[in-house]
Amino acid sequence: MKPTLEAPGIKLLKLTYDKPLTNFAFFFNLRRYTKKAMREAAIAAKEALDREHPKDRATRLFAARARLAGLDPAAAGLRMACFRLSTHPWFEGFVLFLICVSGAVLVRRYRLTPS
Numbered sequence: 001m002k003p004t005l006e007a008p009g010i011k012l013l014k015l016t017y018d019k020p021l022t023n024f025a026f027f028f029n030l031r032r033y034t035k036k037a038m039r040e041a042a043i044a045a046k047e048a049l050d051r052e053h054p055k056d057r058a059t060r061l062f063a064a065r066a067r068l069a070g071l072d073p074a075a076a077g078l079r080m081a082c083f084r085l086s087t088h089p090w091f092e093g094f095v096l097f098l099i100c101v102s103g104a105v106l107v108r109r110y111r112l113t114p115s
Contacts, residue, residue: 066080
């Protein structure tokens with residue numbers, strides 16, 4: 001069976017004009033303006049955060065973390081209480097302490113005796 005379609009082959013195009021159309025874009029530095037605007041916005045945001053009361057900031061950040069976890073920060077319930085407990089700074093250290101105490105108790109209770 002003979003194929004009915006054939007590839008047309010490669011046609012190379014000749015370049016007729018090898019110079020850039022304009023060199024305006026190479027001399028005009030837009031990046032300096034965007035960097036300045038970003039720097040000014042960052043400074044303004046930092047100043048606004050510095051003026052914010054620490055307790056208000058902690059409340060705002062906790063509410064944002066609760067929303068990320070899929071919880072309603074305004075709701076008072078068992079889920080929010082558990083979330084508040086698990087995000088406390090001492091929670092991880094306390095859990096690790098309990099694991100170590102549990103291991104020590106197990107070693108003491110089921111100590112291997114030489115046979």
